[in-house]
Amino acid sequence: MSSVDLLPPLLIVAPLLAATLPIALGLRYDRAGWSVAALTTTGLFAAVVALATVVYTDGVVTHELGGYPQTYGIQLVADEFSVLIALLVTAVAAGVLVYTRRGGPRGNTFYTAYLLLVGGLLGITMTGDVFNLFVFLEITSIATYALVASGDGPESAVAALQYLILGTVAASMYLIGVAFLLMATGTLNMLELAAQIPAAERPLLIRTGFGFIVVGFAVKVAQWPLHTWQPSAYQQAPDGVTPLIAALVSTASAYAFGRLIVTVFGVDYLAGTQNAAAIVLVVGCVSVLAGTVLAVIQTSVKRMLAYSSVSQFGLVIAAYGVVIAGGSETAFVGAAIHLLGHGLLKAGLFLSAALVATSYGARTVDEYAGLAKHRPVVAGAMAVLLLSLVGVPPGVGFVGKWYIALGAVQSELWPVAAVIFLSTMLTLAYAARLLEKMYFTPPAVETPRPGAAATDGGTTDADGAIRGEGAADAVSVGMVAVVVIAALCAVALGFAGGAIADLLEPFLTEVFN
Amino acid sequence: MIEFLSSYYLYALVFVVLGIGIYMVIASENLVKKLIGVNLFQTAIFLFFIAMAYVEGGSAPVVPAEKNPGDLLVASPLPQVIVLTAIVVGIALTAVGLALIIRIYAEYGTLREDTLREVRADE
Numbered sequence: 302m303s304s305v306d307l308l309p310p311l312l313i314v315a316p317l318l319a320a321t322l323p324i325a326l327g328l329r330y331d332r333a334g335w336s337v338a339a340l341t342t343t344g345l346f347a348a349v350v351a352l353a354t355v356v357y358t359d360g361v362v363t364h365e366l367g368g369y370p371q372t373y374g375i376q377l378v379a380d381e382f383s384v385l386i387a388l389l390v391t392a393v394a395a396g397v398l399v400y401t402r403r404g405g406p407r408g409n410t411f412y413t414a415y416l417l418l419v420g421g422l423l424g425i426t427m428t429g430d431v432f433n434l435f436v437f438l439e440i441t442s443i444a445t446y447a448l449v450a451s452g453d454g455p456e457s458a459v460a461a462l463q464y465l466i467l468g469t470v471a472a473s474m475y476l477i478g479v480a481f482l483l484m485a486t487g488t489l490n491m492l493e494l495a496a497q498i499p500a501a502e503r504p505l506l507i508r509t510g511f512g513f514i515v516v517g518f519a520v521k522v523a524q525w526p527l528h529t530w531q532p533s534a535y536q537q538a539p540d541g542v543t544p545l546i547a548a549l550v551s552t553a554s555a556y557a558f559g560r561l562i563v564t565v566f567g568v569d570y571l572a573g574t575q576n577a578a579a580i581v582l583v584v585g586c587v588s589v590l591a592g593t594v595l596a597v598i599q600t601s602v603k604r605m606l607a608y609s610s611v612s613q614f615g616l617v618i619a620a621y622g623v624v625i626a627g628g629s630e631t632a633f634v635g636a637a638i639h640l641l642g643h644g645l646l647k648a649g650l651f652l653s654a655a656l657v658a659t660s661y662g663a664r665t666v667d668e669y670a671g672l673a674k675h676r677p678v679v680a681g682a683m684a685v686l687l688l689s690l691v692g693v694p695p696g697v698g699f700v701g702k703w704y705i706a707l708g709a710v711q712s713e714l715w716p717v718a719a720v721i722f723l724s725t726m727l728t729l730a731y732a733a734r735l736l737e738k739m740y741f742t743p744p745a746v747e748t749p750r751p752g753a754a755a756t757d758g759g760t761t762d763a764d765g766a767i768r769g770e771g772a773a774d775a776v777s778v779g780m781v782a783v784v785v786i787a788a789l790c791a792v793a794l795g796f797a798g799g800a801i802a803d804l805l806e807p808f809l810t811e812v813f814n
Numbered sequence: 815m816i817e818f819l820s821s822y823y824l825y826a827l828v829f830v831v832l833g834i835g836i837y838m839v840i841a842s843e844n845l846v847k848k849l850i851g852v853n854l855f856q857t858a859i860f861l862f863f864i865a866m867a868y869v870e871g872g873s874a875p876v877v878p879a880e881k882n883p884g885d886l887l888v889a890s891p892l893p894q895v896i897v898l899t900a901i902v903v904g905i906a907l908t909a910v911g912l913a914l915i916i917r918i919y920a921e922y923g924t925l926r927e928d929t930l931r932e933v934r935a936d937e
Binding site: 373432435436439442443446447450455456458459461462465466469470473476477480483484487489 | 832836839845848849852855856859862863866890892893896899900903906907910911914915917918921922930934
């Protein structure tokens with residue numbers, strides 16, 4: 302066994318073990334948490350990069366846990382698709398840490414939950430076993446509930462409980478789906494399932510299982526009308542946590558759903574299943590439209606971005622629908638790029654929203670007035686990210702949408718192409734509103750704003766700092782730098798669409814043959 | 815129908831429990847009862863796994879010291895191991911949920927969701 306085979310389990314075990322350290326060391330040193338987390342995530346990022354180079358040059362890396370064969374053991378698989386998401390997970394996790402050093406939340410327990418979350422997310426990306434996927438989904442979820450609840454004020458506890466109840470029911474739905482698959486085929490390994498599903502004696506069981514899995518992931522990915530947990534969870538989570546969960550938790554679930562569609566059920570099998578493509582397509586398309594419309598009418602910036610996630614993930618699910626209906630490789634590449642791009646964009650946007658809330662005291666769209674004058678760097682980075690989210694080339698948002706739309710057109714699914722076009726217009730509606738406020742509306746009054754500070758649940762500038770001057774020293778260079786880097790990456794990745802498609806090529810030829 | 819029920823009664827029962835669980839989650843206004851509903855929902859799934867693994871006339875999946883243990887008729891051990899893991903996950907979730915409920919009760923002084931909604935709307 303070469304040492305590369307050991308990387309996938311190490312990527313999962315290291316953060317889970319390191320999660321104990323902040324609490325253990327916290328008994329002795331008060332601020333050990335950040336160092337442990339930073340060290341671990343940097344190491345993980347390096348390890349994923351090393352793994353990625355091996356995967357993209359030599360092909361899939363697999364590891365059988367405990368040496369048990371895949372028939373009844375658990376397999377960890379790093380292939381072209383999963384490594385892509387693992388790169389996103391570790392990069393965003395490391396980036397957000399730069400923010401939390403100054404921006405908080407602080408405390409050793411926070412970093413314990415943080416590392417648990419990272420471990421769970423990497424587990425979702427690497428696992429090759431459908432039940433193990435459930436376990437990692439739940440590890441991720443528990444860490445997320447705890448992180449959401451760590452916000453100030455009791456509202457965050459309510460949001461977290463709402464998320465917990467819906468999220469648990471969703472994961473249980475997925476588990477029922479797994480139960481049906483196990484009943485029909487007698488195996489849990491993804492590759493074995495893929496081999497046995499087309500030949501299964503009772504296709505009704507598999508269809509039922511697929512139905513439950515779709516519902517489960519529709520909640521986890523926050524698809525309309527099952528998205529209700531998501532906006533309040535994103536809004537009530539601490540500012541330093543929202544970028545992480547918004548960028549990664551739903552992305553990992555969407556990744557897992559795509560993995561199940563292409564690897565486990567198989568595109569050909571689902572294409573032959575009545576209504577499978579139609580259901581996935583409709584869920585995705587409706588979410589795209591509902592999410593953007595709801596985003597347009599929001600006043601709070603964080604909430605607006607949260608609803609925007611509903612629509613952006615709708616796009617990914619719609620892309621999966623196109624993949625099933627048309628067997629379109631292009632749409633799948635689009636979904637993968639959009640997952641990556643959206644994760645990066647949302648991390649950047651929520652980070653800049655957090656930055657603005659800390660330094661400028663603005664949380665609603667109206668309060669963003671005049672931001673570009675007082676905080677030109679952050680406003681500029683935010684503008685780049687917003688435009689990229691809309692799909693203005695060369696932003697990464699454009700590339701994903703382009704591939705998905707191209708796939709829809711190639712498969713002659715005109716309604717999907719129309720929905721993508723329409724959603725771009727609507728995305729522009731809420732992005733432009735924010736841009737207009739930032740660049741063209743002068744700030745209302747330069748006075749202390751006790752009223753505003755009270756209504757939004759306690760901002761950091763408690764001592765009535767003057768708007769525009771407020772608490773600027775709470776912002777470190779690193780916090781601004783990480784937002785700028787996110788914006789630069791969003792543009793740079795816009796040129797990398799073809800390269801990502803090439804990297805995914807071996808995976809695609811294996812799946813769509 | 816009778817014949818179907820007599821052979822598949824366990825599955826029918828499991829799905830009735832599943833329904834009761836999800837109904838409690840949706841209809842009960844009490845947060846603790848909601849959480850109990852979630853637990854019931856999960857337990858039904860565990861029972862579903864166990865029911866699936868049952869083999870008529872099969873013994874427990876413990877390999878005895880026989881010459882050909884492969885010939886023995888045993889229940890499938892895989893779903894049972896799975897359920898053990900899932901129970902642990904379920905307990906962790908319940909613990910987190912109860913912790914959140916305690917915090918909500920401490921802050922708002924109510925466990926009922928409708929009252930909670932009113933209290934929050936007032937703020």
